[in-house]
Amino acid sequence: MNTQIFESLTRFTSRAAVPIVVIGGLAVGTAAMLFTGAAEATLLNDPGPYVRFGLPAAKFVFNLSMAMTLGALMFALLILPRTQGRGRKTKATTAAATSGTSDEAPLNALWEKTLKIAEVASVAWTISAVAVLVLTFVDTVGAQAYLDFSNQLGVFLTQIAFGQLWTLIVVLIAVASTLCFGTRSYLGIAVAGVLGVxxxxxxxxxGHSAEASGHxxxxxxxxxHLLGVTIWLGGLFVIALLGSDLARSNQLRTTIERYSSFALIAFAIVAYSGVVNSLLRVHDLDDLMxxxxxxxxxxxxxxxxxxxxxxxxxxxxxxRLGAVASATREFWRLIVVEFTIFGATMGLAVALSRSQPPVSQEPVGNPxxxxxxxxxxxxxxxTFARYFTEWSLDPLWVVVAVGLSAAYILGFINLRRRGDTWPIHRLICWLLGMIFxxxxxxxxxxxxxxxxxSAHMIQHMLLIMVVPLPMVLGAPITMLMRGTxxxxxxxxxxxxxxLxxxxxxxxxxxxxxxxxxxNFAGSLVIFYYSGVMKYALEWHLGxxxxxxHFLGAGYLFAQAxxxxxxxxxxxxxxxxxxMLLITMAFHAFFGISIMSSEVLIEGDWFGNIGADWGYSAxxxxxxxxxxxxxxxxxxxxFIAIMVAFQWSKSSDREAKRVDRREARTDDAELRAYNDMLATMAQRDSKADHRSR
Incomplete structure (x- = not known):
């Protein structure tokens, strides 16, 4: 009876997952657009109701299929075993799995089914991306888009930044979808996942005006926010669609435990990023009302x-999954509840993207x-104090630093719980690196x-020379190996x-x-003298x-x-x-070359800031x-002192090792050496005697 109930619940959940999210999301999103006025016709050049309602619907399908595609790829890469059978892989098996060769165990049926989900979802993702691109073009141009449609669309795709970005999106999705169909290697699926992300x-x-404050x-x-929602919702879809197969293979609990860890991280990211983004659009209680x-x-x-x-x-x-039938029923019921809430949440998100916030996102007049x-x-x-009191939080690096700190602390706790030791100074070094x-x-x-x-140079020098040092001393790879x-x-x-x-x-x-x-030394010259610095100043991605790049260059140099x-x-x-002396000598010459230069580097930027304080550019x-x-x-x-200190410790360890070996062999090596010298002396003495 319990088996029948379980099977019926899993079948219902797997069949109803997509309809629940789609119907609920579209209904709630439409209601929210009507409530905020986003569905109303514009006074001039209105694109028509099909575009006003069709574009949000296409975006909804786009987001949903993106979540399903990337969620399935996440399961294939991080949760489910790729091949059948258990046990550690040999180097040959790992190499075969990475390269996609066939001399390995058969592919796991669950893994293959997961990629089938990715294939179907990626096709829907590609089609919805094309639909969003075309509807966005019509929405941007308005009713005039229907006049000479093809030529105007070509201009939009090739000459307008918005259209170029959507063209890039379609290409990336199409390539990722092709890889989902064309490869079954770990490396190929990983590339598809990277392209999807x-x-x-x-x-x-x-998603934001490049000229508006808080960009x-x-x-x-x-x-x-997109990353967190994708991990969270996409994983739920995969669990719903694979539920009965997971249960039959006795992998349901293990799979859900692994996914639950990712879902917890995703929830924290969604909550934090949502608050940051909302505060840019809602400033006070009146805005909230x-x-x-x-x-x-x-x-x-x-x-x-x-x-x-x-x-x-x-x-x-x-x-309690698998052990108590009531827990299994409760789990699937909660999954249905999650899908219902998620559908409504996604609908609200699409409605917000089409609505005008109370705080203007346009640049101020007379900037x-x-x-x-x-x-x-x-x-x-x-001033010196303002270098510590003026802040402009970058949410990305806050999440990276807090996440890596939490992971390191968790590994430290795991080691202590099982009775292993880990130097406390390494934990302190790692946390100090994250604070920096x-x-x-x-x-x-x-x-x-x-x-x-000058301030940019301070940021640059701290990034490449100061931040990596405590990170390297924290030994994060060793912690990962021992703590997980x-x-x-x-x-x-x-x-x-x-690894x-x-x-x-x-x-x-x-x-x-x-x-x-x-790389450590040469990157400085390339960045400041080749014009690359311009892109780092003007482009957010740059x-x-x-x-x-510079954090990685500094980390690898310190690691070496x-x-x-x-x-x-x-x-x-x-x-x-x-190596340290040569690199630092080059670094000193780089600093001197800038000190003695009379040509302004990136003068179009630093020469036009318009600050009425400080030095000239x-x-x-x-x-x-x-x-x-x-x-x-x-x-x-500091690095020179650390190298000398490690050298000294290495010499001490070598000396102790030699002493222990001599104690075990009763100085056999020394006695053999003395016997060799005595034999050589005897031979030389006989040779001298014969020569006389």
């Missing part, structure tokens, strides 16, 4: 309900030169780095993927001490890529010199000191050169 970048860039917070919070604000309240309430359902799952249901360039008001004159990372990306160095060359359990069913979790990445030939090349040193994590073949200690640039030279001295000294 990459779609969120142009989506986030289109960084808006773009990054939208991107994080507007139709737009009331929809935000309704969406917030729905997210809280989803969080409570997830909490109930983790605390009272998951641990200052700083506002034209940076999108932000000119900050007050910089938040400051560099959100504190005064970032605020003034957008308008002053290895998968034994053939699947790959975060631990397995990170795979660390040991790939590509990463070994980038982590090679010679390349790491060249700024984020700059942070990633003072790190203990695997994946790097470090040179002997004298060579490490030589060229004087500030020369000050930045001095900062580049001076700031590097302290990290260099």
């Amino acid at each position: 990459g779609v969120m970048i142009p989506l986030a860039l289109m 960084t917070q808006a773009v990054n919070s939208i991107g994080l 507007s139709p737009y604000g009331q929809v935000i309240v309704a969406k917030t309430f729905a997210v809280i309900l989803l969080g409570l359902v997830g909490f109930w799952h983790r605390q009272f249901v998951i641990r 200052s030169p700083a506002e034209i360039l940076t999108g932000e008001p000119l900050p007050p004159p910089p 990372l938040v400051y560099v990306t959100s504190g005064g160095a970032r605020v003034y780095g957008e308008i002053q060359f 359990k290895a998968r034994t069913d053939g699947s790959r979790g975060v631990r397995e993927w990170v 795979w990445l660390v040991h790939t030939p590509y990463m070994r090349f980038f982590a090679n001490p010679v390349f790491a040193s060249v 700024h984020e890529l700059m942070i990633i 010199l003072i790190g203990i994590d695997p994946g790097v073949k470090r040179p002997a200690y004298p060579l490490r000191l030589l 060229i004087e500030d640039q020369q000050l930045g050169g001095g900062i580049a030279w001076g700031v590097g001295e302290f990290p260099t000294l």
Whole structure:
């Protein structure tokens, strides 16, 4: 009887999942648009009701199919085993799985079914993306779009930034969909997943005016919000569609436990990013009482309900799955409730994207030169104190720092609980590195780095020379290896993927001490003298890529010199000191070259900020050169001390090892050496005697 009830519940959930979300989302979204006035016809050049209602519906299907596609890829990459059978994989099996060769165990039926879900969903994602592109064109141009439709659409796709971004989105989705159909290797599916997540970048860039205040917070919070919702909802769809298969293979509880961890992270990201984004559009209680604000309240309430359902799952249901029939029934009923709430939440989100917020998202009238360039008001004159009191939070790096800190602390607690030791100073170093990372990306160095060359240099030097040092000393890869359990069913979790990445030939090349040193020093010259800096100043994506590159360059350089994590073949200690001296000498010459330069670097930016305080642009640039030279001295000294300290400890360990070996062998090696010398002396003595 219990089996029949379970089968009926799983069949109902799997069949009803998509209709529940679609019907509920479209109904709630339509009602919300009518409530906020987003569905009303415009006074001039209205595109018509088919576009006014069709575009939100297409966006809804787009978001839904995106969640299903990426959720299925997440399950294939991080939750389900790829091949049949259990046990650890050998190196040959792992290589075959990565390359897609056939000399391995048969593919797991659940894994293949998951990719079938990704295939179907990716087709719907591609079609809905094309529909959104065309409807967005008509919505942008208005009724005039129907006159000479094809030529105007071509101009929109090739010459208008909005159309170019949507064209890029369609191409990325189409390639990801092709990979879902064309490959069954881990690497191919991983590339499809990366391309799918990459779609969120142009989506986030289109979600806020590039000239409006709070651009960084808006773009990054939208991107994080999309990522969190996709992980959360997409995983639910996969569980619903695979429910009976998971139960028959006795993988239901394990799968849900793994997904639950990702869902918890996704909930935290959705809640945080939603608050950040809402605060840019609703400033006070009056704004909250507007139709737009009331929809935000309704969406917030729905997210809280989803969080409570997830909490109930983790605390009272998951641990009893499979053992108690009532728990299984309760689980599937809660899944239906989650789908219902999720559908309403997505409908509200689409309605918000089509509604006018009470706080204008357009640039202010008569903007200052700083506002034209940076999108932000000119900050007050910089002082030492203001470098610590002026903040402009970057939600992306706050999430990265807090998430990595929480993961490290969790690993530390796991080690202590099972009786293993982990040096407390490594935990402190890691947390210190995360604090530095938040400051560099959100504190005064970032605020003034957008308008002053010297402040930008401070941010840059901290990012490449200071932040990585405590991170490397925290030994995060070693913590990951010791603080998390290895998968034994053939699947790959975060631990397995990170270790795979660390040991790939590509990463070994980038982590090679010679390349790491060249990259560390050469990146400075390329960034400041080749014109690349322009893109980091003008483009949001360029700024984020700059942070990633220089943080990575500094981390790999420090890892090659003072790190203990695997994946790097470090040179002997004298060579490490030589590498450090050569690199720092090059770094000093770089700073001196900027100090002595009379040509303004990125003069179109720093020369037109319009600040009525501080040095002139060229004087500030020369000050930045001095900062580049001076700031590097302290990290260099610290690294040199650490290399010497590690060298000393290594010598002590070697001496103790030799002493222990001699004690075990009763100085056999020394006696053999003395006997050899005695034999040589005897031979020389006989030779001298014969020569006489």
